[in-house]
Amino acid sequence: MTKTPTKTSLLDAMKPPDGQQLCAAVLTTFDLDLDYFERVLLPTLLGIDTIGEDLETDSAKKKDYLLELRSRLRKSNVVVLADKKRFDFGVEKGMETYEILFAENYPAFHPKLFLLAFDKSFRMVVSSANVKESGFHSNLEVLWMASTEQGDLFGAMANEAVEFLSAVAKREWPDSRVLKETLSILKSRIPKSGGGQLLHSENRLPIALQWRREIGDRVELDEIHVVSPSFDRGGQLSALDVFDKPKVHLYLTETQGETGPEYRLPITKKTLSRIKPECCIISKQWMIGKTEEEKKRKLKGKDKGNRMLHAKLYAVKAGDMGWLLLGSPNFSYRALLALGPQRNAEVAVALSGKWTEISHLLPPVSQRIPWQEIISTQSDDKDGQPPWMPFLTCAEYDATNKTLVIVFSERRPNGAWSVKYQDHVLIRGDKRPFPHKRKFKFYLKEEASLRLSEGKKNGRFPIGVKDKEMLPELPGMETLNYEDILEMLAHGVINLRQFLKRIKERRRPKTKVEKIECRVSYMDQLARFSKAMENIKKRLSGNLTTPGEAQAVFDGDLGFNKVVNGIKSDKALDVAFRQFALLELFSVVSSIKWNGQKVARVLANKIAGLSIRRLRQFIAKNEKKFGSDSIKLTKIRRLYFSNNSDGWHR
Numbered sequence: 001m002t003k004t005p006t007k008t009s010l011l012d013a014m015k016p017p018d019g020q021q022l023c024a025a026v027l028t029t030f031d032l033d034l035d036y037f038e039r040v041l042l043p044t045l046l047g048i049d050t051i052g053e054d055l056e057t058d059s060a061k062k063k064d065y066l067l068e069l070r071s072r073l074r075k076s077n078v079v080v081l082a083d084k085k086r087f088d089f090g091v092e093k094g095m096e097t098y099e100i101l102f103a104e105n106y107p108a109f110h111p112k113l114f115l116l117a118f119d120k121s122f123r124m125v126v127s128s129a130n131v132k133e134s135g136f137h138s139n140l141e142v143l144w145m146a147s148t149e150q151g152d153l154f155g156a157m158a159n160e161a162v163e164f165l166s167a168v169a170k171r172e173w174p175d176s177r178v179l180k181e182t183l184s185i186l187k188s189r190i191p192k193s194g195g196g197q198l199l200h201s202e203n204r205l206p207i208a209l210q211w212r213r214e215i216g217d218r219v220e221l222d223e224i225h226v227v228s229p230s231f232d233r234g235g236q237l238s239a240l241d242v243f244d245k246p247k248v249h250l251y252l253t254e255t256q257g258e259t260g261p262e263y264r265l266p267i268t269k270k271t272l273s274r275i276k277p278e279c280c281i282i283s284k285q286w287m288i289g290k291t292e293e294e295k296k297r298k299l300k301g302k303d304k305g306n307r308m309l310h311a312k313l314y315a316v317k318a319g320d321m322g323w324l325l326l327g328s329p330n331f332s333y334r335a336l337l338a339l340g341p342q343r344n345a346e347v348a349v350a351l352s353g354k355w356t357e358i359s360h361l362l363p364p365v366s367q368r369i370p371w372q373e374i375i376s377t378q379s380d381d382k383d384g385q386p387p388w389m390p391f392l393t394c395a396e397y398d399a400t401n402k403t404l405v406i407v408f409s410e411r412r413p414n415g416a417w418s419v420k421y422q423d424h425v426l427i428r429g430d431k432r433p434f435p436h437k438r439k440f441k442f443y444l445k446e447e448a449s450l451r452l453s454e455g456k457k458n459g460r461f462p463i464g465v466k467d468k469e470m471l472p473e474l475p476g477m478e479t480l481n482y483e484d485i486l487e488m489l490a491h492g493v494i495n496l497r498q499f500l501k502r503i504k505e506r507r508r509p510k511t512k513v514e515k516i517e518c519r520v521s522y523m524d525q526l527a528r529f530s531k532a533m534e535n536i537k538k539r540l541s542g543n544l545t546t547p548g549e550a551q552a553v554f555d556g557d558l559g560f561n562k563v564v565n566g567i568k569s570d571k572a573l574d575v576a577f578r579q580f581a582l583l584e585l586f587s588v589v590s591s592i593k594w595n596g597q598k599v600a601r602v603l604a605n606k607i608a609g610l611s612i613r614r615l616r617q618f619i620a621k622n623e624k625k626f627g628s629d630s631i632k633l634t635k636i637r638r639l640y641f642s643n644n645s646d647g648w649h650r
Contacts, residue, residue, distance in 0.1 A: 010136050010143055011040070013114075013125050016047045017149045020119040023545050024077040024185040026165060028111040028347075029131040030328075032082040036133040038094050045116070046072040066095075067474075073097035074469050075549070077182040080131065081168070083109040084389050089452075089459030096397075096448035097471065099178045099464035103345065104389060104409065105171060110335065111200070111347040112328045115161055117189040119543070123147040124158050126198070126327045126349045128312045139310040140253070140286060140363075142227075142326050144349045146196075153194025160198040161347070162187050167202040168345060175407045175437065176394050178464045181546065188597070197350040199325070201343055207329055208242045208336035214350050215316060215323045221246040225362055227282075227313040228331035235268035235376060237275065239336045243316065248277040251363055252374075253309045254284075264375045272371045279371050282309065283364040312348075315358055322358030324351040388457040391417060391434055395463050397444050399470035400551060404442035404463070406450070408434035415455025422447055444471065469552030480557050482566020488558060489532035489539075529581060536560060537588055540604075544596030550604040554611065560589060561611060568618050575625050582622060586615040 016022055022045050043049075048069055074097055084102035093100065103109035114125040127143035129135035146152035162183055169179050199210045215221075224246045232238050240248065254261045263279065265272075314325045327348030329335035334344045351358070394407040404426070406419060411434075418428035426440055449460040465471060472480075473488070480488070487502075540560065544550045554561045567573065567581045589608055594601040 010125075010127060010129055010141065011044060013123070013143065013145050014041060014044045014116070016045070016118050017121050017147075020121060021072065022046055022076045022078070022116065022118055023189070024117045024182050026079050026081065026113075026115050026179075026182060026186065027131060028081045028109075028113045028165075030083050030108060030110045030112075031086050031130040031132050031135075032080065032100070033130075033132040034088075034091050034093065034100075036136075037080065037131055040133070041131060041136070042073075042078070042095070042098070043069055045078065046076070048072065070095060070097055071473075074471065074552075075545070077178070077185060077546070079179050079182050079464075081109070081165075081179075082131075085387060089388075089390055089461065092460050093448045093462040096444060096463055096465055097468050099176075099182075099396075100462045101173050101176060101179060101394065101464070102389075103168065103172045104393065105341075106345045107334050107338075107342065108344040110328050110344045111164075113161055113165070113347045115158070115165075115186050117186055121147060121149040122158065122186075122189050122191055123149075124154060124161060126347055128310055128326070128328060134308070135310065139308050140282070142311040142313050144326055144351075146194075148191050153191065154196050155191040155194040157194070157196040157198045157349070158190045159187075160200070162190065164198070164200045164202050164347065173394050173407075175405065176396060176464070177466050178396055181466070185545065185597075199327075199348045199350055201346045206337045206339055206343065207325075207346060207348060208239050211323070211325050211348075211350055212242050214352070215318070219318045220244070221316050221318050223247045223249060223317040225249040225251065225280075225313075225315040225317075226331050227251040227309075227311050227363060229309050229311075230330040230332060231266050232332050235266055235271055236333075237267065237271055237331065238333045239331050240275065242337070246316065248275045249280055250277045250371075251280045251282055251309075251365075253282050253307075254366075262375055263369060263373055264377045266377050267374070269376050272374055272376070277371050279369050279374060280363075280365040281367045281369060283366040286363045311363070313362065315362055317355050317358075320355050322353060322355035324358050324361055325349070326351075326361075388454070388459070390452050390459050390461045391454060392419070392450070392452065392461050395450055395461055396466055397442060397463055398466045399444070400467045400548070400555075402441065402443055404440045404444075405437065406440075407437050410434075413454060414457075417452070417454040420451040420453075422451075426450075467546075467548030467551060469546070469549045470556050473557045480562075482563050482570070485558055485562055485566070486528060486532045489535040489563075490528045525577065529584075532563070533584055533588055536563070536585075537591070540589065540592045541595065544594065544600035544604055546597070547600055547603045549596075550600040550607065553604065554607045560585070564611065564615065564618070568622075575622065579619065579622050579626075582615060582619045586612065586619065589615070 025045060046069065048065070073095065078098035080098070080100045082100065082102055083106075084104040085108075087102060112127040112129055114123075114127070116123040116125075123145070124147070125143055125145045127141060129139065129141040129143065135141060146154040146157070166183055169176065169183065173179055197214055199207050199214075201207065203210055205213070221243055224240070224243050226249065250265065250267075252263055252265055255264060256262070263281065312327060312329055312331075314331065316323050325348050327346070329344070329346040329348055334342060335346050338344070389409075391409050391411065391413065392406055393409050395404065397404050404421075406426075413429065413431050413434060416428070416430050417434075419426045421442070422445065427438055444463065444465070449462050452459050452461050474480075539558065540553055542553075544553070553559060556562075564582075564585055567578055567585070570578070573581075589611055592608065594604045594608075
């Protein structure tokens with residue numbers, strides 16, 4: 001289940017299995033490149049291929065692509081967790097249908113853990129790579145992956161991963177309903193069997209001591225192999241203290257200097273002279289494998305020849321046995337030894353086996369050099385002035401109730417502040433303490449971020465969406481009337497961009513003559529309604545994954561109840577057509593056998609019961625308008641009602 005960079009591509013690990021779609025995903029990262037995530041990784045997760053399409057210059061293709069991306073996101077829960085100190089808050093989120101949350105209570109929120117639930121499969125990835133173009137395509141990284149579609153058994157590890165995320169969520173985002181719902185979906189999909197060891201920073205012991213305990217406190221170690229781009233501030237290797245005094249092997253890459261090859265490590269000469277390590281130069285063949293699709297993909301960051309070492313991989317040897325640790329922790333105090341508020345958030349996988357098997361997972365070595373040839377460089381960890389961080393920890397829009405909840409950080413303001421959406425001020429204040437939480441009546445338009453200001457600082461903060469299935473199908477469109485909904489359903493919602501154009505054309509003011517000429521014939525109206533009913537049947541019979549999706553099939557912008565209310569209240573409709581339409585709607589909803597997750601099926605069944613009772617009332621009331629024909633109509637009504645759940649066959 002362990003994958004070295006030459007064996008697999010991290011981007012390939014994000015692709016859905018054949019014939020399946022993404023249901024829920026949580027991705028954690030230290031650095032987040034929002035452009036790369038939305039341009040490459042997000043469509044990959046959703047199974048949308050953008051290779052070969054010049055979306056930047058072809059505006060029509062780009063709009064269709066974005067509508068398709070948005071449509072698929074409405075059917076899945078995608079949450080990205082990132083370090084708040086590392087994000088550029090001047091960048092605007094492009095899609096409102098996924099969630100970004102920023103951790104601010106750790107020295108560094110550093111895990112690289114990806115949990116993915118598809119229709120029938122569950123996948124778990126632990127890596128050293130950030131969600132950046134360089135992490136997925138050019139750095140020297142390492143990853144571990146397990147998936148149910150390959151028959152891997154990793155239930156205990158997956159459960160530990162969800163528990164880790166739940167503990168982090170409780171500390172950082174206790175008010176996020178989106179994250180809570182996503183973790184709940186993931187937990188319900190965890191494979192039931194399998195072991196393995198996932199070590200993480202929410203354990204009461206630091207990761208180094210957790211690993212030492214896995215190895216065995218009394219096991220005498222012969223060697224330790226260290227692959228890490230960063231070490232302690234000041235160039236120390238404090239984590240070595242946990243492992244007695246084995247022979248140390250340090251892995252590094254060769255760089256080209258002015259006079260020839262150079263070998264650099266952020267470790268002091270004093271430390272090197274104390275441990276006298278064997279210095280192993282990593283072979284240039286050890287690099288991330290590239291698929292043909294990746295080679296075709298137009299990436300902004302081209303390979304520049306030298307690949308930066310970013311892998312975190314540690315192995316120890318005792319006799320003929322070996323133990324391996326890989327994941328996010330650098331070989332540093334904050335990552336491996338610290339406790340409480342001093343330690344980073346980290347995740348790593350621990351493996352064990354014969355040393356001959358474990359050693360094959362280490363980078364291949366092209367040569368070994370004396371430690372005296374190492375050039376000491378300053379650590380990458382810098383104590384510079386921290387960047388401005390927005391004063392919000394969470395902003396979530398409830399698409400069902402049309403409300404926005406924002407949660408503030410606990411720090412004090414650094415000046416006058418405000419929260420705006422587009423040009424409208426939601427709330428503002430001065431240097432007095434921030435409120436804890438505020439709730440607003442809110443309507444989400446095309447922008448997916450709030451605009452924040454504090455003193456002279458400005459930035460954007462992404463909005464997450466609860467029950468995103470209730471968002472309008474077409475971004476920027478006001479509420480659709482039932483005529484639009486029927487046309488949308490009748491056309492199968494294949495090309496939203498063309499449909500949007502037709503709707504806007506229809507809504508332009510017309511003269512009275514044009515209105516008379518544009519009347520729809522009775523048979524055309526009947527044919528369109530019948531086609532719409534077929535698509536309503538498909539929509540209601542689909543796999544429901546969340547309560548929000550169950551709510552949306554009734555009350556969303558293509559919802560069943562929207563059509564019912566439109567048919568009931570349209571005074572221009574022929575009375576006979578209205579009766580036929582209401583009976584058909586009754587028959588359709590009565591015939592549905594709900595599919596999907598239990599919590600979604602229960603809610604759908606409850607809403608359907610209410611809709612059926614309302615339809616019976618509407619049908620009986622409409623029947624009274626027929627006068628002398630009411631006896632015949634009563635027989636038709638009884639025929640529909642008697643068939644009930646078996647009544648809609650085509």
